Each structure stands twice: as structure tokens, then as C-alpha cells.
Amino acid sequence: MSELFSPLAIRSMTLPNRLVLPAMVTRLSGEDGLVNEDIRARYTRFSKGGVGLVVLEAMAVHSAKSGPLLRISSDEFAPGLSDLAKRCHAAGPGMVVPQIIHFLKISRSGWRQTVDMLSLADIDAIVDAYGEAAARARRCGFDGVELHMAHAYTLSSFLSALNPRKDDYGGSLENRLRLPLRVVERVRREIGLDFPLGVRFLGDECIRNGYTTVDAALIAVRLARAGVDYISLSAGGKFEDARVIPGEPLYPYTGYSGDRCMPGNQYPDGANLYIPRAVRAALREAGLETPVIAVGKIGTKALAEDVLASGTGDLVGMARALLADPDLPNKWKDNREDRVVRCIYGNVCKSLDENFRRVDCTLWPKKLGQAPESHDEIPPKWAENGSRIHAEYRHGAVLVRWEKATDNEAVYGYQVFRSKKAGVLVHHASVRGVSARYEDSRVLGGESYTYAVRPYDLAGNRGPMSESITVDVPG
Ligand SMILES: Cc1cc2nc3c(=O)[nH]c(=O)nc-3n(C[C@H](O)[C@H](O)[C@H](O)COP(=O)(O)O)c2cc1C
Numbered sequence: 112m113s114e115l116f117s118p119l120a121i122r123s124m125t126l127p128n129r130l131v132l133p134a135m136v137t138r139l140s141g142e143d144g145l146v147n148e149d150i151r152a153r154y155t156r157f158s159k160g161g162v163g164l165v166v167l168e169a170m171a172v173h174s175a176k177s178g179p180l181l182r183i184s185s186d187e188f189a190p191g192l193s194d195l196a197k198r199c200h201a202a203g204p205g206m207v208v209p210q211i212i213h214f215l216k217i218s219r220s221g222w223r224q225t226v227d228m229l230s231l232a233d234i235d236a237i238v239d240a241y242g243e244a245a246a247r248a249r250r251c252g253f254d255g256v257e258l259h260m261a262h263a264y265t266l267s268s269f270l271s272a273l274n275p276r277k278d279d280y281g282g283s284l285e286n287r288l289r290l291p292l293r294v295v296e297r298v299r300r301e302i303g304l305d306f307p308l309g310v311r312f313l314g315d316e317c318i319r320n321g322y323t324t325v326d327a328a329l330i331a332v333r334l335a336r337a338g339v340d341y342i343s344l345s346a347g348g349k350f351e352d353a354r355v356i357p358g359e360p361l362y363p364y365t366g367y368s369g370d371r372c373m374p375g376n377q378y379p380d381g382a383n384l385y386i387p388r389a390v391r392a393a394l395r396e397a398g399l400e401t402p403v404i405a406v407g408k409i410g411t412k413a414l415a416e417d418v419l420a421s422g423t424g425d426l427v428g429m430a431r432a433l434l435a436d437p438d439l440p441n442k443w444k445d446n447r448e449d450r451v452v453r454c455i456y457g458n459v460c461k462s463l464d465e466n467f468r469r470v471d472c473t474l475w476p477k478k479l480g481q482a483p484e485s486h487d488e489i490p491p492k493w494a495e496n497g498s499r500i501h502a503e504y505r506h507g508a509v510l511v512r513w514e515k516a517t518d519n520e521a522v523y524g525y526q527v528f529r530s531k532k533a534g535v536l537v538h539h540a541s542v543r544g545v546s547a548r549y550e551d552s553r554v555l556g557g558e559s560y561t562y563a564v565r566p567y568d569l570a571g572n573r574g575p576m577s578e579s580i581t582v583d584v585p586g
């Protein structure tokens with residue numbers, strides 16, 4: 112059995128496998144912050160797919176105004192959250208922890224509150240809010256709690272190298288750590304010694320003069336020594352380089368650091384793995400065994416296995432890959448990777464989030480609202496006269512087209528395979544079922560490329576490979 116399916120004990124919880132759904136805002140809750148039917152459907156679907164740890168999307172510890180966002184800021188939210196915990200536990204083997212967040216004020220005028228505007232009383236109130244929310248998480252029946260110290264939010268802004276405070280909460284690294292450590296200490300006091308406490312923070316701020324893995328390694332050691340049970344590492348997602356749109360509040364994922372947070376298809380697979388590699392090595396060197404969650408465009412079983420085998424991480428986080436196919440863990444476990452519906456990293460989900468619209472995957476059939484579920488075993492097929500695949504070089508790209516396949520349920524998409532110089536065909540991209548074309552702009556003059564496509568259905572059954580076609584790109 113793959114190491115990915117070995118259990119891992121984290122304080123009082125034992126994860127059944129090494130696969131983690133990192134927090135992913137869904138915009139499915141209303142501005143009331145309450146758990147609703149859509150939220151229940153989304154998370155039970157993830158649990159059912161077999162993931163070892165479900166981290167529920169960021170939920171607010173305080174009552175500040177925001178767009179649609181879950182809340183855990185008062186007992187009013189507890190019944191919905193308890194029910195969600197129960198349903199996720201019933202749906203699958205994985206553990207469930209909420210990610211809890213504090214954020215500062217922001218307005219459409221372009222103004223935003225920064226950490227240097229907070230009084231000492233405001234800082235004390237943040238500590239209290241985290242403590243109360245974490246205690247509530249425990250009462251709600253979750254298996255642990257994760258503190259959000261990443262991206263553009265309050266605790267991350269204290270950790271940031273750009274923290275502008277001039278007092279004991281800014282300047283030196285120890286000062287930048289002061290509030291995050293106070294929060295850890297208070298939360299631990301509230302939740303007790305047996306309840307797992309995770310922290311998510313940035314391994315690299317990915318902004319000019321921001322901190323990198325050099326500081327992140329020290330932050331991790333300090334947090335682990337303070338009793339944090341797991342460390343989840345993210346990248347970027349900052350206000351400092353966000354796109355300015357007059358009349359709109361700044362959104363922290365619109366600049367380069369936002370790209371680095373959710374690396375799109377222009378980035379190599381495993382784009383952020385240098386982060387957990389460096390941070391985990393620093394923890395081990397300090398004699399700390401704290402598990403590390405590695406994240407960032409990990410979409411294949413081979414890469415996930417390599418994360419563990421190479422000591423890059425102890426757990427493999429996959430946000431978009433699991434959004435595209437929540438059944439991925441069960442499919443990998445059953446050695447059915449060939450049935451996984453692969454994320455194409457086009458980041459439609461990211462832009463939905465940016466625009467405060469419900470976060471669905473572009474691959475899902477329209478209006479379904481959740482990933483499709485099918486146990487059908489009949490694969491799609493090509494028409495009698497085959498796929499009629501055609502490819503030509505035009506305006507700097509190869510355009511590949513084919514006739515649509517058919518399926519007893521529905522063709523969900525096509526995998527595009529490519530080889531160079533008639534070598535082995537490897538998966539190159541996937542396109543949605545409504546399309547029967549793919550434009551490949553990653554071609555070099557003087558090379559020849561061979562293409563073939565394979566249809567897949569809602570259950571992920573792959574149909575037969577099409578005929579192949581070779582194109583010579585002019586030198
Ligand atoms: C739509 C969307 C919402 C996200 N919301 C959160 C969030 O609430 N908290 C968080 O820490 N990260 C959030 N992230 C970042 C992911 O957890 C993850 O770090 C990132 O997508 C990179 O991992 P991936 O390549 O496996 O998708 C979000 C990502 C996406 C795409």
C-alpha cells in the first residue's frame with residue numbers, strides 16, 4: 112500500500128491517510144455566516160471521497176462585516192457547525208477541523224486598516240476572540256482547530272516582514288511573533304492539552320521585501336515549540352501587490368503574490384514545494400517532529416508520493432485537485448488514478464472567489480452546484496468513424512480538433528496527450544466536455560508534436576485513445 116494511505120497520529124486525532132483538503136472558501140454561506148444546505152453538501156462530498164483531513168474554509172472569530180463567509184464568533188453558529196461536524200464524520204473516514212480567521216477592516220474607497228492602527232486593547236480582543244472561537248470549535252465536535260496566520264489576514268500581517276508597528280508587536284522577528292504566540296497560548300489554554308491545534312502560515316510572502324523561507328523556518332520552529340501540532344504552509348496572497356480597481360475593495364489574490372498562492376497552469380507542478388522542504392528540514396534540525404502539510408499544485412499520485420518519500424512534507428494538501436474530483440483519495444487508494452478527473456489549474460474557481468460568487472469547479476456539469484457523483488462503469492466511445500482528430504499549426508500555436516465522443520451518461524471532458532518527436536504520449540492538458548478543441552501554445556519551431564485525446568465520463572471512466580496526429584512546427 113502506498114505510504115499516502117498510512118495513518119498519522121496528531122495529538123488526539125489519527126488521520127486515516129496523508130491527504131488533506133486545505134481550507135478553501137466556497138462563498139456558499141450567506142452574509143449571515145450560518146451553515147446551510149450547500150455547505151453541508153460541499154463538505155460531506157469531500158469527506159465521502161476519502162480525504163484524511165478536511166479543513167473547513169476560513170470562518171470568522173469576530174463579528175466584523177464581510178461578504179459571504181462562515182462564522183464561529185458566537186454560540187448562534189454552534190448548532191449548524193456541530194451538525195456539519197457530525198455529517199462529515201458520518202460521510203467518510205477523515206478528521207474535520209475548522210480554519211479560524213481574524214481579518215481587518217477594508218473599504219471600497221481603497222482604505223484598509225493595517226496592524227499599526229490597532230490599539231493594545233484591540234490586540235487583546237483578538238486574543239480573546241481566537242480563544243473563544245477555538246473553545247467553541249471543540250464544543251462543536253470538531254477533531255481539532257487550525258489558526259489562519261496566512262495571506263492578507265491579521266495574524267499574517269503581524270508575522271509579515273512589512274509589519275509597520277513600532278512597539279513590541281513589530282520590528283524584530285520575536286516581536287512579529289508576539290501576537291501569534293499569544294494566540295497559540297490562549298487557544299491551547301481554552302482547548303486543553305489533548306485537542307489538536309494546527310497553524311497555517313506563509314512560507315514565502317512572495318512580495319517585495321516580504322519574508323521568505325528563511326524567516327518561515329524560524330517561525331515554524333517557534334510555533335512548534337509553543338505546542339502547535341501541525342504546520343500547513345501557503346504562499347503569497349497579499350494586499351501589498353493587489354490590483355487596484357477604483358470603487359472596489361482591494362482583493363489580496365489579484366497580484367503576483369495571488370498567483371503564487373494558487374499557482375495556475377503557467378506554473379510547474381509542485382510549484383511551492385521548496386517551501387515545505389526548507390521549513391520541514393529546519394524543524395527536524397531543531398529536533399521537532401511536527402508534521403508539515405505541503406501544498407501547491409500537487410495533482411498526481413506520483414508527485415504526492417514523492418512529497419512523502421523525499422521528506423518534503425508529512426501530509427499532502429490538495430485544494431483545487433479535490434475540488435475538481437473529491438473522489439480522488441478513494442480512486443488513488445483503489446489504484447484507479449486513471450479515473451481521476453484532473454484539475455486543469457485554469458483558476459476559474461479562484462476568480463469566482465475573487466468576485467464573491469459561489470466557488471464551483473468549471474469542469475462540473477453546469478447547474479449541478481457540486482462535483483458529479485456516478486458509479487457508472489461504461490466508458491465513453493468514439494463514433495463509428497473514429498475521433499477524426501485533426502491538428503494544424505496556426506499563428507504560433509497548434510490547434511487540435513476532434514469529433515465529440517458519446518457516453519451513456521455524459522462526456523465530462525477530454526484528456527489531451529502529447530509527445531515530442533513521436534516519443535511516448537503523456538497527459539498534457541484536459542478540456543471540458545463541451546469543447547472538442549485544444550490550442551497548444553507551448554510549442555517550439557523546428558519540433559514535431561504528436562497528439563491524441565481520450566474522452567472521460569462523469570465517473571471518470573476513460574474511453575479509448577483517439578487516433579494520433581503529428582504536426583511539424585515550422586522552424
Ligand atoms: C477558491 C479558493 C479559496 C481558498 N480559500 C482559502 C482559505 O479560506 N484559507 C486558506 O488558507 N487558503 C485558501 N485557499 C488556498 C488553498 O488552500 C491552497 O493553498 C491553494 O489553492 C494552493 O493549493 P492547490 O494547488 O492544491 O490548489 C483557497 C484557494 C482557492 C482556489
Ligand code: SF4
Binds near residue numbers: 435453455461471
Ligand atoms: S475551476 Fe479550474 S482550477 Fe479550479 S478546481 Fe476546477 S479545474 Fe481546477
